[in-house]
Amino acid sequence: MTDPWLPVAHRVVRRTEETADSATLLLRPVHDPLPPFRPGQFAMLYAHGVGEIPISVSGIPGGGDLLHTVRAVGAVSRALHGAEPGTVLGARGPFGTTWDLHRTEDLLVVAGGIGLAPLRPVLRHALAHRDRYRRVVLVAGARTPEDLPFRAEVERWADAVEVVTTVDRGGPGWTGRVGFVTEPLAVLPLDVERTTALLCGPEPMMRFSARTLITRGVPADRVQVSLERNMQCGTGRCGHCQLGPLLLCRDGPVVDFPVAEPLFAVKEL
Structure with missing residues (x-):
């Protein structure tokens, strides 16, 4: 060991x-x-x-x-x-904990900025095992087109999965969406009972995206988020990563949204 x-x-x-x-x-x-x-x-x-x-x-x-x-x-x-x-x-x-890749038929991946990095292994896994998923969708947002990571790889993914990209501010040559990720999530066709959503990015983005999906009917326990805190030991012993009752290096970073939602609501946390 x-x-x-x-x-x-x-x-x-x-x-x-x-x-x-x-x-x-x-x-x-x-x-x-x-x-x-x-x-x-x-x-x-x-x-x-x-x-x-x-x-x-x-x-x-x-x-x-x-x-x-x-x-x-x-x-x-x-x-x-x-x-x-x-x-x-x-x-x-x-x-830490892992993304749930086993209870889904339709996989929805929602990323904000560099939050796509922890979700990149999910997309690679889904592509390597494409027959396990009926539908795979990536919704990726960033502040500007230049802040979208893995752009060449994302373009290749679009051959096998549905990809929606959006930016807060477009620029010269940008012909894609402009707006927050919640906007395409509000209108994206979904079979809500068969969808598992995995979210990573700034905390407000995850909070509003999760609420948008739950309002549309996606079961709350099929929405996962990745939380971020000051982790120093990685083993749950030093306490620096405490978030309410959680020690995120042990109980996270990936948690179901019903676990995260009440913690998001407490500003002091």
Whole structure:
């Protein structure tokens, strides 16, 4: 068993810029790999001499390799974001709960900005097992067209799944939708009793998107969201990721919306 407290050395073998402030790192174990990850789970990534933060997997290549998409917003994330091929980082995990991919006929994936990263393994899984799902729909939003991650891959997905993209502000050459993700969700044809919805993005986006879907008749317990807090240990012992009764590194980050909804309503949380 890998000691969950000890970072395992991983080397950056590829770095791909996704947007102006986000990049995807392909990490390969220097020695023994970590246990296998599942969609929705996260690793604690360590930049030597800077610190450690939780980052969800944005792909599960196999063979012990990890894919993580990092947005540069703080000291540690900037160090990880800027890690060039050859850099050795630390990784602990896997930690956390997973997306429910087993009780659905129609799969609806709703992402806001870099929130598409933790949902990317879901889309890849659905494409690899396309016969398991009657319908797969991606609704992805961002502030501007330049803030939409994985744009080339999303275009390829459109050959096999339904893709709806929307931005808060369009620009030169943008011919797609302009508006919040709740707008296409309000009119998207759905077989509500057969739909499972997976949501990741800014908290207000998830809250309003979930309420839109539930108002339309999607059962609340078939709507899942991925929550974000300050995780430091990954094992539920330090308490930094407490959200009401939850310790998100243990009880999350993926939870059913009926669990998250009352917590969203308390501003102090």
